[in-house]
Amino acid sequence: MKLNITCIPGDGIGPEIIAEAKKALDAVAEKYGHDVQYTDILMGGASIDVHGVPLTDEAVETAKSADAVLMGSIGGDTTTSPWYKLPPNLRPEAGLLAIRKALNLFANLRPAVLYGELAQACPLKQEISGNGFDMLIMRELTGGLYFGERKTVEENGVRKALDTLTYDENEIRRIAVKGFDIARKRRKKVTSVDKANVLDSSRLWRAVVEEVAKDYPDVMLEHMLVDNCAMQLVKDPAQFDVILTENMFGDILSDEASMVTGSIGMLASASLNDTKFGLYEPSHGSAPDIAGKDLANPIATILSASMMLRYSFDLDREADAIDGAVKQVLQDGYRTGDIMSEGCEKVGCKRMGDLIVERIK
Numbered sequence: 001m002k003l004n005i006t007c008i009p010g011d012g013i014g015p016e017i018i019a020e021a022k023k024a025l026d027a028v029a030e031k032y033g034h035d036v037q038y039t040d041i042l043m044g045g046a047s048i049d050v051h052g053v054p055l056t057d058e059a060v061e062t063a064k065s066a067d068a069v070l071m072g073s074i075g076g077d078t079t080t081s082p083w084y085k086l087p088p089n090l091r092p093e094a095g096l097l098a099i100r101k102a103l104n105l106f107a108n109l110r111p112a113v114l115y116g117e118l119a120q121a122c123p124l125k126q127e128i129s130g131n132g133f134d135m136l137i138m139r140e141l142t143g144g145l146y147f148g149e150r151k152t153v154e155e156n157g158v159r160k161a162l163d164t165l166t167y168d169e170n171e172i173r174r175i176a177v178k179g180f181d182i183a184r185k186r187r188k189k190v191t192s193v194d195k196a197n198v199l200d201s202s203r204l205w206r207a208v209v210e211e212v213a214k215d216y217p218d219v220m221l222e223h224m225l226v227d228n229c230a231m232q233l234v235k236d237p238a239q240f241d242v243i244l245t246e247n248m249f250g251d252i253l254s255d256e257a258s259m260v261t262g263s264i265g266m267l268a269s270a271s272l273n274d275t276k277f278g279l280y281e282p283s284h285g286s287a288p289d290i291a292g293k294d295l296a297n298p299i300a301t302i303l304s305a306s307m308m309l310r311y312s313f314d315l316d317r318e319a320d321a322i323d324g325a326v327k328q329v330l331q332d333g334y335r336t337g338d339i340m341s342e343g344c345e346k347v348g349c350k351r352m353g354d355l356i357v358e359r360i361k
């Protein structure tokens with residue numbers, strides 16, 4: 001298969017971690033007979049330095065013509081970097097918002113996986129974290145409260161603010177379909193999270209999710225109120241497979257879920273549109289404090305590349321090969337500094353990439 005991938009190395013540790021993800025992709029491509037072609041584009045500070053803007057139209061066109069986009073991270077030290085003296089629409093992060101919009105990425109996926117080998121990083125008690133957990137939060141990214149009409153007015157000398165939460169059934173249906181499709185590739189369980197005891201938007205959410213579920217009789221559906229879900233994430237995280245939820249609830253719950261894994265350098269993410277196209281990136285930022293020192297953990301980016309193979313190319317066997325190699329490296333006792341524990345061997349970014357490549361082959 002031919003894989004046409006646009007890469008955004010970006011800033012800080014971005015180029016280092018993207019280099020390792022490319023190595024892992026090349027290794028699976030060689031093993032299973034695929035042809036991977038990369039086209040790099042500039043975004044964030046790297047683009048500001050060359051073009052004066054965080055994302056050019058040409059870069060967007062290149063991304064649009066690819067099958068998928070793999071990104072490192074963008075941004076610099078927000079207190080010292082000159083990029084943050086620029087107006088907000090010219091700062092590095094504006095590039096990320098612009099590309100998400102240009103590519104119509106409405107579904108955000110964030111897996112939260114606790115590997116048994118990293119259990120000590122989990123802030124939960126051992127009897128709760130047990131042998132690990134593996135869930136995926138599917139968050140609607142372009143609707144709801146963050147995109148509704150908002151205003152602040154003054155009435156009779158009293159300031160009053162208004163934010164509106166709107167969803168139409170099409171917005172709900174398209175994310176629900178994504179959620180069920182992805183559950184089919186996993187343990188076939190969807191937990192749809194809402195606040196249907198209070199909000200009309202949640203009642204519509206629940207009704208539409210139930211309609212979509214009829215097309216997926218092999219996937220188990222349960223509904224959970226968001227307040228209960230927040231508790232269950234720290235009480236019994238292993239119960240979850242795919243958590244399907246709207247924008248604001250997903251924003252909060254995905255951060256909570258990442259937190260309970262305890263290791264930011266391990267967390268992949270993806271943003272998808274209504275085709276197979278997606279933008280894949282680690283959940284962490286550009287870590288300017290460790291950039292250029294070969295200290296970054298490349299695993300979140302390598303796992304993002306694995307998500308790309310699974311969700312944009314339907315190459316599940318190849319994705320399994322990467323996921324398996326990551327697990328094996330951890331089992332073999334290798335750790336970057338951020339996940340280091342006693343008795344393990346500390347390695348840098350490049351060596352971690354090499355060790356994963358060896359296990360893919």
Ligand code: NAD
Nearest residue numbers: 073074075076077265284285286287288289290296297338
């Ligand atoms: P950060 O995620 O970059 O770093 C937080 C801490 O985690 C730092 O101590 C860093 O060294 C460490 N860390 C992060 N990733 C790591 C990795 N792979 N391996 C080892 N350690 C790692 O968050 P921040 O410091 O708040 O932000 C730095 C810059 O990144 C800012 O400019 C911010 O706007 C940007 N940012 C970008 C994205 C993105 O590109 N999607 C996301 C978040 C933050």
